[in-house]
Amino acid sequence: xxxxxxxxxxxxxxxxxxxxxxxxxxxxxxxxxxxxxxxxxxxxxxxxxxxxxxxxxxxxxxxxxxxxxxxxxxxxxxxxxxxxxxxxxxxxxxxxxxxxxxxxxxxxxxxxxxxxxxxxxxxxxxxxxxxxxxxxxxxxxxxxxxxxxxxxxxxxxxxxxxxx
Amino acid sequence: xxxxxxxxxxxxxxxxxxxxxxxxxxxxxxxxxxxxxxxxxxxxxxxxxxxxxxxxxxxxxxxxxxxxxxxxxxxxxxxxxxxxxxxxxxxxxxxxxxxxxxxxxxxxxxxxxxxxxxxxxxxxxxxxxxxxxxxxxxxxxxxxxxxxxxxxxxxxxxxxxxxxxxxxxxxxxxxxxxxxxxxxxxxxxxxxxxxxxxxxxxxxxxxxxxxxxxxxxxxxxxxxxxxxxxxxxxxxxxxxxxxx
Numbered sequence: 001x002x003x004x005x006x007x008x009x010x011x012x013x014x015x016x017x018x019x020x021x022x023x024x025x026x027x028x029x030x031x032x033x034x035x036x037x038x039x040x041x042x043x044x045x046x047x048x049x050x051x052x053x054x055x056x057x058x059x060x061x062x063x064x065x066x067x068x069x070x071x072x073x074x075x076x077x078x079x080x081x082x083x084x085x086x087x088x089x090x091x092x093x094x095x096x097x098x099x100x101x102x103x104x105x106x107x108x109x110x111x112x113x114x115x116x117x118x119x120x121x122x123x124x125x126x127x128x129x130x131x132x133x134x135x136x137x138x139x140x141x142x143x144x145x146x147x148x149x150x151x152x153x154x155x156x157x158x159x160x161x162x163x164x
Numbered sequence: 165x166x167x168x169x170x171x172x173x174x175x176x177x178x179x180x181x182x183x184x185x186x187x188x189x190x191x192x193x194x195x196x197x198x199x200x201x202x203x204x205x206x207x208x209x210x211x212x213x214x215x216x217x218x219x220x221x222x223x224x225x226x227x228x229x230x231x232x233x234x235x236x237x238x239x240x241x242x243x244x245x246x247x248x249x250x251x252x253x254x255x256x257x258x259x260x261x262x263x264x265x266x267x268x269x270x271x272x273x274x275x276x277x278x279x280x281x282x283x284x285x286x287x288x289x290x291x292x293x294x295x296x297x298x299x300x301x302x303x304x305x306x307x308x309x310x311x312x313x314x315x316x317x318x319x320x321x322x323x324x325x326x327x328x329x330x331x332x333x334x335x336x337x338x339x340x341x342x343x344x345x346x347x348x349x350x351x352x353x354x355x356x357x358x359x360x361x362x363x364x365x366x367x368x369x370x371x372x373x374x375x376x377x378x379x380x381x382x383x384x385x386x387x388x389x390x391x392x393x394x395x396x397x398x399x400x401x402x403x404x405x406x407x408x
Contacts, residue, residue, distance in 0.1 A: 032315075061318060062317050062318050062319070064317045080315075080317050080318075082315070082317075082318045083313070083315050083318060083321065084315065084318050084319070084321035116369065116370060117309060117311065117323070117325060117369040117370065118369065118370035118372075119267065119269055119309065119370075119372040122262055122264050125264070125266045125267070126266055126267055126311055126313060
């Protein structure tokens, strides 16, 4: 009988270790922004980063303008989704240099998604997760959703924009 | 920090329990307590007829109700003996609410647990028990979350979310002690390790609190109850005789 009690206690102690989860520390892996990468294809149809100069990027859902008259060319950037709605529109005005010629474009993307609220704790507040991100429509030459998971731990861009 | 505290706490409990278990070599040497092969003796079938029912309530829940602001919980428990096996069940009702500047959360529901416990106090005629057991537990509840948030880019927004018919289930490993303090009145604790929690039909937002379980972010956790129970006997308990 003693051995049964001792075995039961050892089993309980092992189980306690599994039952002890870590405390919340207000750190969330969820993010509220979409990351973009602009790419083009070379003669061998290999992807290459494409440097783009954005004149402006804005959303009709906010007065904030994300980029305005930027003189720097970039190929990676991120834009915040609206937590107030299940869709966010972005208007892009940009120019690219093609063999010495500067060509200007204007394109639009509408993202749709589901939101999932989670109470982190009374101190940390609400943690919002964006899931199932998709595009309702878009006017770029080509666009690929590399991954629809908006998390800090994902290194790859969410969206690849193909610009020719 | 919680891990360290809980491990220290339960190490202390286990040490105290080990301290109460006589060493086997001592038992053999003891003149008074020698037991002659009790495992091999056959238990008469009449021993398995239930001798009474114990009804009680969780004093920890009453303490939380009295001294806490956010939770109201009432839990009732009953057990019935089949020799050294106890069929045990508990039912509880729970409301929980919390308000901050950012959100209001409310939860309302009930839960039950049912399982078996094995009593390791073999020769006690008073139904004092030291038990180990297993439980299946289930909670049914509804919850609501109203948020009032401000995005630095998109401005203020409010949401009103409801999970109307959520259920959760989990399993428990338990150990407990009941001691008769007055005739037919017992007090004692149950320590529970709650395992493999699953939530169903939490549709509009992620469940925050589960009645009878606690914070839903944990899949496994431990908890502690202290019960006051009253035994309604209808038959004298028969115990195995010790050989001297």
